[in-house]
Amino acid sequence: MSTIAQVHDPKQCIGFKHVLIGTDFSDASERALAYALAIAYRYSCPLSVVHAIQPEPREPIPMEPWPRELDRRRLEAEQQMKNLGKKAGLNDLEHDLLLEQGPVWEVLASVSQRENADLLVLGTRGRGGLKKLALGSVAEEVLHSASCPVLTVGPHVPPADSGTVDFKRILFATDFGPASAKAFPYALSLAEEYHAKLVLLHMIQPMPIADFGPAVYGPFSYTAKKLTEWQRTMRDESVRKLRELVPANTSLVAEPECVAGTDFLPEGILDAAAMHGVDLIVMGANRTPSPRMAAHMPWALTHEVICHAKCPVLTVHH
Secondary structure (H helix, E strand, O other): OOOOOOOOOOOEOOOOOEEEOOOOOOOOHHHHHHHHHHHHHHHOOOOEEEEOOOOOOOOOOOOOOOOOHHHHHHHHHHHHHHHHHHHHHOOOOOEEHHHHOOOOHHHHHHHHHHOOOOOOEEEEEOHHHHHHHHOOOOHHHHHHHHOOOOEEEEOOOOOHHHOOOEEEEEEEEEOOOOOOOOOOOOHHHEEEEEEEOEEEEEEEEOOOOHHHHHHHHHHHHHHHHHHHHHHHHHHHHHHHHHHHOOOOOOOOOOOOEEEEEOOOOHHHHHHHHHHHHHHHHEEEOOOOOOOOHHHOOOOOHHHHHHEEEEEEEEEEEO
């Protein structure tokens, strides 16, 4: 049976038990469905495909359902869902095709809770950020509020080859914050499950001016030397902390590669993903930004990585 780590202990494993994907029948949703299908097959678990029939603007959700023969939007959605099921070839997989009335996030949250889904899959489209998610302008709320990990298939992610997914190289981007700590067991277990090369990445924050001391007023060569020494120290410390993340008794196919970069975020993560040719990015995302959490993965960074990555992004929230 396929396994994935519990978030509290990377040595303990459980299986994906239910995958949920939200669809609006767009091309973006179709690409995301291919990944959801492949993962459900891999973990031999049920798949729920849900479409939210949203009320028209200024139209309240009816207390009683309309007669089916008068509900044009539901009839259209039923036909689209039927076509989607045939095209996806779901017959040999335990699945549900669900049409629910209501706002998208309320529908997804309700179905996720009802079905005990432990993975939510979404597709994005366009170049305007998460507001262009296939699910519409509520996408940020979906990603920000989901109680389970979210796999997002962005607009630059190529279609899954023949409906199969093989994560050969996985990048785990960490800031050593609480959300990253919760996300790491997923990266580790997915690497074990897919026999993938695991790349651990930490982007070093720019050196605070105060740390330069008198060097900031000295010759450029002296300042550059001070900066180089600081970067070397921080790189060594980051690599040490990255190595300490990996338990001794893993079944990884290769020693994880530990990378400490100094580029600005999110470009550093995206560049590292491209340089290492990764097939999946795993990262933590904090739910509520605050000054106290400013040192940890900001929500805007998560947005940028998802929107521009050339591979799916798995986010795990704290």
